Amino acid sequence: LTPERYPVRRLPFSVVSEDDLAALEHIVPGRVITDPEELEAPNVDWLRTVRGSSKVLLRPRTTQEVAHILRYCHERNLAVNPQGGNTGMVGGSTPVFDEIIVSTALMNQVLSFHDVSGVLVCQAGCVLEALSQYVEERGFVMPLDLGAKGSCHIGGNVATNAGGLRFLRYGSLRGTVLGLEVVPTCVPGRGCPSARLTPPCPARVSAAWCPSSVDSRTEAAGRFCHLGVPCRPRSHPMLWALRERITEALSHDGYVYKYDLSLPLDRLYDLVGDLRARLGPSAKRVVGYGHLGDGNLHLNVTAETFSASLLGTLEPYVYEWTAGQRGSVSAEHGLGFKKKDVLGYSKPPEALQLMRQLKALLDPKGILNPYKTLPTHA
Ligand code: FAD
Ligand code: 2HG
Ligand code: ZN
Numbered sequence: 001l002t003p004e005r006y007p008v009r010r011l012p013f014s015v016v017s018e019d020d021l022a023a024l025e026h027i028v029p030g031r032v033i034t035d036p037e038e039l040e041a042p043n044v045d046w047l048r049t050v051r052g053s054s055k056v057l058l059r060p061r062t063t064q065e066v067a068h069i070l071r072y073c074h075e076r077n078l079a080v081n082p083q084g085g086n087t088g089m090v091g092g093s094t095p096v097f098d099e100i101i102v103s104t105a106l107m108n109q110v111l112s113f114h115d116v117s118g119v120l121v122c123q124a125g126c127v128l129e130a131l132s133q134y135v136e137e138r139g140f141v142m143p144l145d146l147g148a149k150g151s152c153h154i155g156g157n158v159a160t161n162a163g164g165l166r167f168l169r170y171g172s173l174r175g176t177v178l179g180l181e182v183v184p185t186c187v188p189g190r191g192c193p194s195a196r197l198t199p200p201c202p203a204r205v206s207a208a209w210c211p212s213s214v215d216s217r218t219e220a221a222g223r224f225c226h227l228g229v230p231c232r233p234r235s236h237p238m239l240w241a242l243r244e245r246i247t248e249a250l251s252h253d254g255y256v257y258k259y260d261l262s263l264p265l266d267r268l269y270d271l272v273g274d275l276r277a278r279l280g281p282s283a284k285r286v287v288g289y290g291h292l293g294d295g296n297l298h299l300n301v302t303a304e305t306f307s308a309s310l311l312g313t314l315e316p317y318v319y320e321w322t323a324g325q326r327g328s329v330s331a332e333h334g335l336g337f338k339k340k341d342v343l344g345y346s347k348p349p350e351a352l353q354l355m356r357q358l359k360a361l362l363d364p365k366g367i368l369n370p371y372k373t374l375p376t377h378a
Contacts, residue, residue, distance in 0.1 A: 006050070006337070008371055010097045013079040016056050020076060024058060024100075027068045031059040031106070042101050045094045046087045046148075047251065047258070050337060051159065052095030053057040054081065054318050059106045067183045069102060070368075073229075079367045084156025087148035089247075089258060092157065092336025096371040104155050110134055119178065124155025133251065143170030147244035163332030165243070168293030184362040246289060253302035257311065259318050260290075260339075261297045262328035268297050271321055275301065278317070282310050296331040319345045335373045343375050 014020075025032050033039065034056055043052045060066045073080050081099040095101060104125030111121040115138050122131065129149040132142045144157060146164035156162075161174050170176065178194045250256050263271070272288035279286060283301045290298040299318065303310055317327050323345040330339050330346070343352065356374055359366070 005308075005311075006135070008096060008376075011079070011366070011370055013099075014077045015098065016078060016100065020078065021056070023072060024056070024069065027072065027351040028058050028060050028065055030340075031061075033057040033059065033159055039101075042083060042086060042103065043094060045091050047089065047256065048094075049255075050091040050094055052081070052147065053098050054095040054101050055098060057083075057101040057103055061106045062184060063107075063181050066102065066107075067321070069100075070183055073100065073367055074365060077365060077367065079370050081369055082155075082159070084150040084153030084159070085127065085148065087152045088156065088160060089260065090330070090336030091338045092160070092334055092369065092372050094337075096337060097363075099370065104153050107155075108153075113138060114123055115139070119194055122154060124153060124158075126154045128152050128154060128157060129135050142166075143176045144173055147247060160334040161332070163291055163294060163296060165291075167291055182362075195369070245286075250285075250287065250300050250302055251370075254304040255302065255306045257301040257303070259297075259299040259301075259329075260331045260333040261299060261322050262295050262331040263297055263325050264321065264327070265292070265295050267325055268292065268295060271297070271299060274321070275299070275314075275318075279310070279313060281306075282313065291332070294331070295327075315340075322346075337372050340371075340373050341375050 021032060021034065033095055036055075039054060039057055042057055043054055044050070060069060060284070070080065072078075079095075079097075079099040081093070081095045081101050082091050083101050083103045084091045103167075104123070107123035107125035108130070110126065110129065111123065113120050115137065118140055120131070120135060120231045127150065128142065128144065128146070131154060132145070132149065135142055143166055144162060144164050145166045146152065146157075146162055152162070157173060158177055158180065161172065163172070232238050233234075268290075269288055272286055276286045279301065283303055285300075285302045287300045287302070288297055290296045301310075301314060322329055328346045329342045333339075335343055354377060359374060362368075
C-alpha cells in the first residue's frame, strides 16, 4: 500500500491477541491460518496494487461458523475482511491494515439444484466456473460469465454485483439472485442463498468484426441488444479468450490506472481519444473496451511504473468528465478501497448518508470491511 497513493489511518480496532487466536481456533478448529507465507497471497490484490498486513486468516465451512466468528469479532471489536477469490479490481478484497481475513474458500458446496425451476442453492465460496460446469451438465447456464471465472467465488460475484460477458443476454446478476443468507455482525442471519438459472439460449451466434468507426460499433451493439443475439458462444473459445484476457495482457505493461465508467452509449469512447491527446507519451497505452451493451467503458492507462504526476493529469479529470456526462464512476467493479472517495461524483450527499445509515444498522461498530465503499469524509 503506497501511503502517498492511498493516505489512510488505522481505526481503533482491537489487535488480535493469543486469547483471540485460541477462541477462534475453538470456532474453526484447524482452520486458523497464521503462517506468514500462507498469508502473503491473501494480503495482496490480483492487480498487485494494494497490500494489507493481516496476520490471521480463517476458513469457515458453514454459515454458522461465519456467524460465530462475526459475533466474536463484534464483541472484541476486531475488524474483519471477507474474501472470495480475491480477483476484485478495486482493493475491496484485501485488508488495509491487520483486519482478520475470513475466506470463503472452503464454503464450496452446491446445496441443491432444481432442474425444473432452475433454482440453485449454493454456498458463497463456490467457484463460478465450477458452478457453470455443474449446471451445464444439467442443461442450464449460469447467467454470469467473466474472465476471472476460474478463481472468483459466487459470493464475491454477488457482493460486487458483477456484470461480465453475459450481461446483455441475461441482465444484472441481482435480477437472478432469489435470496441470500446474510450474516450481520450483531444478530444471527437466516435465509437461503439461492439463484434462478436460465435454460441455455437455443441459438448461438459468434462473430468477430472490425468496425471502421466507433459509431458503427455502438450502432451494431444497439442492434445486437434488440436482437438479443450476443449470448456467449461455446464453439469459439479462442475468440473469447482474446476478450477475457485483456486485463491480464494490460498488467504486463507495468502499472495500470484503471477506470470503470458508465457513460451514455454515444459518448462511450470519446474519453479514450481525448486522453490519448492529453497524456501524449507520458502514458504507454490508453485502452478503452468493456461492455457496450450496458454502456460500461473500461478505461485503462498503462505506464512503466506508478507516477503521481500522471495520476494528477488523470484525476480528477476523468471523474469530472464522467460526472459531466451524468455517468457513473463505478460501473461494475464496485468501489472497494480504491474508489470510495470518488463516489460523490456520481451520488448526492443524501444518498451517501443513507448508505452510512444502512451500514450502521447491520454493522454498528463498523468492523466489517472497514476503509471500504463509503467515502472517508462524507
Ligand atoms: P473478491 O475479490 O474476493 O471480493 C470482492 C469484494 O466482495 C470484497 O469487498 C470482498 O470483501 C467482498 N466479498 C467477497 N465474498 C463475500 C461474501 N461471501 N460476503 C460478503 N462480501 C464478500 N468484474 C465484473 O464485474 N465483470 C467482469 O467482466 C470482470 N472481469 C474480470 C476479469 C479478470 C481477469 C479479473 C481479474 C477480474 C474481473 N472482474 C470483473 C472483477 C472481479 O472478478 C469480480 O468483481 C468478481 O465478482 C469478484 O469475485 P471474488 O470472489 O474474486 O471476490
Ligand atoms: C472485463 O470486462 C473486466 O474484462 C476487467 O471487468 C476490466 O481490467 C479491466 O479494466
Ligand atoms: Zn468488465
